[in-house]
Amino acid sequence: SEMRNARVKRTKTVCTYCGVGCSFDVWTRDRHILKIEPMHGPANGISTCIKGKFAWDFTNSDDRLTKPLLRQGDTFVEITWDEALDVIEKKFTQVKKDHGPDALGFIASSKCTNEESYLMQKLARQVVGTNNIDNCSRYCQTPASKGLQRTVGYGADSGSIADIEQAALVVIVGSNTSESHPVLATRIKRSHKHRGQRLIVADLRKHEMAERADIFIRPNPSTDEVWLSAVAKYILDHNLHAKEFISQWVNHFDEYAKSLEPFTLEFAEKTTGIPQATLITVANEIAAAKSVCILWAMGVTQHCGGSDTSTCIANLLLLTGNFMRTGTGAYPLRGHNNVQGASDFGSMPNVFSGYQHVDDPNVRAKFEADWGCTLPTTKGLDNHEMIEAIHQGKLRVLYIKGEDTITSDANANDVGEAFRQLEFFVVQDINFSETCRYADLVLPASPSLEKEGTYVSTERRIQRLYKALEPLGESKPDWEIIQLIANKLGGNWKYKHPSDVMDEVARLTPSLAGVTYERLEGYKSLQWPVAADGRDTPLCYTEKFPFPDGKARFFPLEYLPPSEEVNATYDLHLNNGRLLEHFEQGSMTYRSAGIKEITPRTFVEVSPELAAERGITSGRHVQLTSPYGRVRVQVLVTDRVEGKQLYMPMNSIEEPVNLLTSSHTDRATHTPAFKETSVSMTVLPEQ
């Protein structure tokens, strides 16, 4: 047994699932993943959830890609890396020559490391010469960042999970926190139960946090902006706002006050369905609380008004003086392990790392000097615009890394049509995903346990992961693949290790200036902004807001109704979200045996009222039809949903909810309005 123990290796890693950022040791022997042992990680202490603890089998799945694959007609053949790079060079160069650099597009992944996101945008900008680079936070959280950048400055959580724990009142809007961010939810549950923390939940669906809440409100779909604004107006009308804080720290008060005029209690009750008395209780509770944190997720962001509702949340917190202190602030809960970092490190069409704008000549000059190139001057296409540009024949080459776009973007049929039109399509992933079916070239990448790098969690916490296993077969870490491609195209990159990439980022990015691998060693972490001397920022805005005059800004808004409302043909509202056991479309978790056993398939939740009306019980199959596609799925009757609202977990490869969602998007960011979907339901004959 001594020999056996000698072969056991312990490696510190960071969870590759949600944005809470749990870290722990993974025990391995050869390629066997023996166990996960939490070691007092800064975000999770000694806790993990079921995914962090058990969902790692995908690393050794038989479906892992181990060689580059080239399309030949309807099938793929294995080729060598050299051959793969030759094909890329030929196609990228030809299309760039014939149609210019903007005929190429790049999509990075919020599953990958920060260093990989940085290199992907550098490949697009420096080597190819286009700003057509985006990442999959466009599908979830970009509206939250937008709302915060409009008002308080940083598109990120204002404080730490510790602040949420210490708040006197936590308000959760459109987030199924206990299933989507389990370890964070546990900390709220603890404070609520033992420390008298108050909890208000607003959601369409009565999930676990809603059941625990002191006040649970169920606004009509797509009306959060209305109740939030009505609450703000009530606070203002009753002189309950934080007058001193506002006069010292916030601009544009008068315009904001005026913009709230339409949001009377009568209008709010009529639009949201929430009784006026309840709105008054909520307003009084928020105004009276010593410290308030508001948490939100995709129930807010994935709407045509996603950015606006996120802005409303920040406005309300400013109105009540809930920034700059412990236990206060705005907390968009990041879904993936590195949603925050993918954008922080520049995989966006308008900004370099640290949100430095591509159209700022000084910023550009700095990158041009360091990278030795001339950079494009205007913002590139985001994910949504790239799909449109493919339809229009303007975008001809697409390189996607670590993103199963066909299942995760809205209106899958439309996206599939676009992919079929591409002249050359490279997909880089760990498994043969659904998106790979459309690819011309598939590149085998390595998952988190097989590489080094860093992630940024929801609380802006940068953490290192170490290599536990060697890359499987001929798969390679994404950063190595991007470097091979860059050099094949003449990039002359010389990164020996991801730490070399981080050194460059720190040199070029003021908000990450003091980040080094030494300062992140082991379980050490840093929360950005990080000053050059290494001082980090667990709580933002303690001295000022990051605008030239140091003040935050109220951002006035008007309410516009949703893009799709139920009508005579599509008479049911379809909502979607996560399941505890699974992650996203399930490409990793369905490949983890234990997880698949617990929840092998998806389902649609139907309210008891609707089930009675249609004469169905749990287990019956139905067909859901929207203007964009249809899905066959099994029914689960539950009072978690009410009336004519349905709910489908997004976690399914076989019955993807995105066959039903539309191409409508958030007005400010083009994030798809996944949550604004109307369908009809046909009961299928019993089998």
Ligand code: SF4
């Ligand atoms: Fe991983 Fe999130 Fe679960 Fe923590 S809470 S173990 S980060 S999935």
